[in-house]
C-alpha cells in the first residue's frame with residue numbers, strides 16, 4: 001500500500017494511506033493533484049514567479065461541495081491548508097509547502113443584480129466587465145461569495 005506524507009497544522013508530518021486519499025477523491029467533482037501528476041506544476045504556479053512552494057495535494061475544486069469536502073478532509077486529518085483564489089497575492093500565501101492547497105481557481109461565475117446594484121461573485125473573477133442598465137460596470141478582485149455594492153455606472 002502506498003502512503004503520502006503531508007504536514008499538519010502543528011507542523012508535524014502525517015502519513016495518509018492512498019486508500020484514505022482515494023476515498024476523498026471519489027467524492028470530488030474536480031481533480032486532486034499529487035506531485036507526480038502532469039497538471040501539478042501548473043496548478044501550484046502563482047502570479048509571483050519567485051514563489052516555489054510544493055503542496056502535498058492540490059484539490060482543484062469544481063464547486064462549493066468540493067470546497068466543503070476539502071475543508072472537512074483537512075479538518076479530519078488536521079492538515080495544513082492554503083486557499084487559492086486568483087493566485088495574485090504578492091507573497092504567494094495561497095500556496096503552502098507540504099499541505100493541502102484548496103484551489104478555487106476553476107470556480108468562475110458572477111451574478112450581477114442591476115436593480116439592487118449588487119454583485120455576487122464566486123472565488124475567481126479578477127477584472128470583470130459586465131453591462132449595467134446605463135453602460136459597462138467594472139468590478140475588481142472578488143472574494144468567495146462576497147457581496148458588495150456596484151459603483152455607479154459612468155454616464
Ligand SMILES: Cc1cc2nc3c(=O)[nH]c(=O)nc-3n(C[C@H](O)[C@H](O)[C@H](O)COP(=O)(O)OP(=O)(O)OC[C@H]3O[C@@H](n4cnc5c(N)ncnc54)[C@H](O)[C@@H]3O)c2cc1C
Pocket residue numbers: 047082083084085086087088089090092093094104123141142143144
Ligand atoms: C498585478 C497586481 C495588481 C494588484 N492590484 C490590486 C488592486 O488594485 N487593489 C487591491 O486591493 N489589490 C491588488 N492586488 C493585490 C491582490 O488583489 C490581493 O493580493 C488579493 O488577495 C488577490 O486575490 P486572489 O484571489 O488572487 O488571492 P490569492 O493569491 O489566491 O490568495 C491570497 C490570500 O487570500 C486567501 N484566499 C484566497 N481566496 C480565498 C477565499 N475565497 N476565501 C478565503 N481566503 C481566500 C488565500 O489563502 C491567501 O492567503 C494586486 C496584485 C497584483 C499581483
